[in-house]
Amino acid sequence: MCACRCRTTTQETVTTKFFERPQSGERAVLVYASPDGIPDESEREEFAELARSAGAELVGELASSRRAPDPRNFIGKGKLDELCQLVQESGTELVIFSAALSPSQERNLEKVLKCRVLDRAGLILDIFAQRARSFEGKLQVELAQLKHLSTRLVRGWTHLERQKGGIGLRGPGETQLETDRRLVGKRIRQLTERLEHVDTRRTINRANRMRAEIPTVALVGYTNAGKSTLFNALTDAGVYVQDQLFATLDPTVRRLDLPEGEHVVLADTVGFVRDLPHELIAAFKSTLQEAREADLILHLIDASDPNRWQRVRQVNAVLEQLGADEVPQIRVYNKIDLLDRVPRVKKKRDGQGRAVWIPAITGEGLDLLKEAIARRLQKRTVHRFIHLEPSQGRERAKLFDLGAVINEEVLEDGSWSLELKMAEKDLRRFLKRENLAEEQLVAEPMSTSAPAANE
Numbered sequence: 001m002c003a004c005r006c007r008t009t010t011q012e013t014v015t016t017k018f019f020e021r022p023q024s025g026e027r028a029v030l031v032y033a034s035p036d037g038i039p040d041e042s043e044r045e046e047f048a049e050l051a052r053s054a055g056a057e058l059v060g061e062l063a064s065s066r067r068a069p070d071p072r073n074f075i076g077k078g079k080l081d082e083l084c085q086l087v088q089e090s091g092t093e094l095v096i097f098s099a100a101l102s103p104s105q106e107r108n109l110e111k112v113l114k115c116r117v118l119d120r121a122g123l124i125l126d127i128f129a130q131r132a133r134s135f136e137g138k139l140q141v142e143l144a145q146l147k148h149l150s151t152r153l154v155r156g157w158t159h160l161e162r163q164k165g166g167i168g169l170r171g172p173g174e175t176q177l178e179t180d181r182r183l184v185g186k187r188i189r190q191l192t193e194r195l196e197h198v199d200t201r202r203t204i205n206r207a208n209r210m211r212a213e214i215p216t217v218a219l220v221g222y223t224n225a226g227k228s229t230l231f232n233a234l235t236d237a238g239v240y241v242q243d244q245l246f247a248t249l250d251p252t253v254r255r256l257d258l259p260e261g262e263h264v265v266l267a268d269t270v271g272f273v274r275d276l277p278h279e280l281i282a283a284f285k286s287t288l289q290e291a292r293e294a295d296l297i298l299h300l301i302d303a304s305d306p307n308r309w310q311r312v313r314q315v316n317a318v319l320e321q322l323g324a325d326e327v328p329q330i331r332v333y334n335k336i337d338l339l340d341r342v343p344r345v346k347k348k349r350d351g352q353g354r355a356v357w358i359p360a361i362t363g364e365g366l367d368l369l370k371e372a373i374a375r376r377l378q379k380r381t382v383h384r385f386i387h388l389e390p391s392q393g394r395e396r397a398k399l400f401d402l403g404a405v406i407n408e409e410v411l412e413d414g415s416w417s418l419e420l421k422m423a424e425k426d427l428r429r430f431l432k433r434e435n436l437a438e439e440q441l442v443a444e445p446m447s448t449s450a451p452a453a454n455e
Contacts, residue, residue: 028056028094029086033064033075042307046273047098047120054127059090073112074105080112087113096123121148124273143191150184215264215377217256218291218327220319221300222311223271226334230300230360231268234370253290258374259367267294272315292324296376303333303341303357330372331355343368352376382424384441390414395434402430409445417445 028051032044044063051058062083064075073080074097087095094116095109101119109117118126125145132141221227235254256266267290291297299315301308312331319325336343336357343365346355353372358365388396396416399405404427407419420427431438 026055026057026094027059027090027092028096029060029062029083029090029092030058031062031064031075031083031095031097033066033069033097034099042310043098050120050123050127050273051096054123054130056094056096059092060086062086069099072105073108074099074101080109084113087115094118096120139191139195143188143195146184146188146191150181150188215295216267216290216293217264217296217298217373217377218267218269218294218324219298219300220269220291220315221271222302222305222315223273225271225300225302225305225311226360227268227271227300230298230332230334230358231266233360233363233366235266256370256373258370258377260374262374262377264295264373264377267291272318291319291327292322294324294327296373297324297327297329298332298373299329300332300334302335304335304338328376330369330376332369333357334360337362345372382420382422382427384420384427384443385445386418386420386436386440387442388416388418388440392416395436398430398434402426419445 030048030051032047048058048061062079064079066076066079070076075083083095086092092115095113095118097117097119099119100121101109101117106117106119125141125148128141129145132138219227219231231252231254234256252268254266255263257263269291297319299312301312305311316325319327330353333355337359341357343358344356345353345368348354352375353368356365356369356372358369360366386399390413396418399418399420402422404420404422405418406421409417411417427441430436431441
């Protein structure tokens with residue numbers, strides 16, 4: 001498949017109808033450049049892997065150290081001449097920049113190079129277009145593509161500013177640019193409405209899980225860290241697994257059985273990457289919402305990656321952007337089989353696991369991970385006394401039905417002092433549901449002069 005060919009029906013129609021741009025192919029030259037200078041080796045390798053994941057055949061590369069991008073062509077005249085020569089000699093059909101290009105820069109570069117030009121955001125969008133398989137995923141990708149495209153309708157292609165002409169083609173004075181804006185805007189509104197319906201269903205499902213008191217665990221991590229492999233190992237979900245960036249995009253939710261008969265809902269999420277386009281974050285907001293609403297996040301890390309700490313910071317930055325940075329985390333270091341390490345758990349002072357080392361591909365150490373998840377989600381049990389008035393017999397009966405009462409004392413005025421032991425979360429919910437004040441909860445029993453009665 002072509003590395004930059006639009007794959008949705010609507011996108012194909014818009015592209016072929018509106019844009020007079022060079023046709024692209026698979027033979028590509030990579031241009032490593034950014035406002036911060038030449039990217040380091042790890043960033044260059046990641047970008048090359050992104051291009052290969054899109055289906056590009058890499059035939060050359062060029063690095064530019066220009067810190068102040070040229071407003072017309074991004075790179076300077078000398079580097080542009082060098083790039084032109086490289087394109088001609090290699091028969092390149094596509095040039096991909098690691099930096100973000102403006103619409104006018106894309107247009108100017110294509111005029112000079114006589115081939116298609118793509119930036120990092122466009123490349124990632126193309127990969128997502130290839131990988132999306134579900135109805136929701138395709139809608140999200142198309143929305144992100146069109147939002148990116150809408151910025152290219154301004155000062156991008158000069159023919160768009162011309163009014164239609166010719167016999168039978170004269171319009172009511174509307175320019176091609178205005179027509180394109182209107183059609184793209186209409187499609188964006190349609191996709192947004194459809195995704196809002198999908199988001200509503202997802203919200204209802206989350207609310208149902210919360211009412212059923214089923215904890216949710218979200219699996220996040222840098223792309224190609226092994227999330228799908230771990231997800232399959234834990235749930236037997238059969239999610240597509242491939243050693244490539246963004247192998248899977250579609251969200252998957254499955255039941256995960258934990259020790260002692262407990263179970264949770266495990267939600268897989270899209271992989272993160274450095275400089276993920278804002279259009280994608282916005283389009284996949286409903287999918288990534290699983291991380292923000294989760295009770296626990298499993299942050300999967302490729303232990304064999306020499307740049308793993310940089311990846312960790314980038315994932316945490318995206319989580320912060322989503323408002324999920326306050327959700328408790330367990331770091332899961334994957335691919336330890338490549339380092340000849342054995343599975344182990346690092347615990348906090350309270351005995352709860354904070355980090356787990358496993359090889360997801362072999363399944364070793366999964367019992368350690370499940371135990372760590374169970375410990376972190378373990379309901380915090382509290383020991384309290386509550387004072388109930390004689391008129392609150394109904395509330396007293398409900399506490400007995402919940403199995404929370406371990407002792408009861410009847411006071412002289414006919415009221416009760418109940419000794420409770422139950423999950424803190426359940427106790428708070430009971431107080432709220434029965435409209436009881438937290439001041440009724442005390443750490444010590446009230447003094448009594450009436451004989452004690454036990455039930």
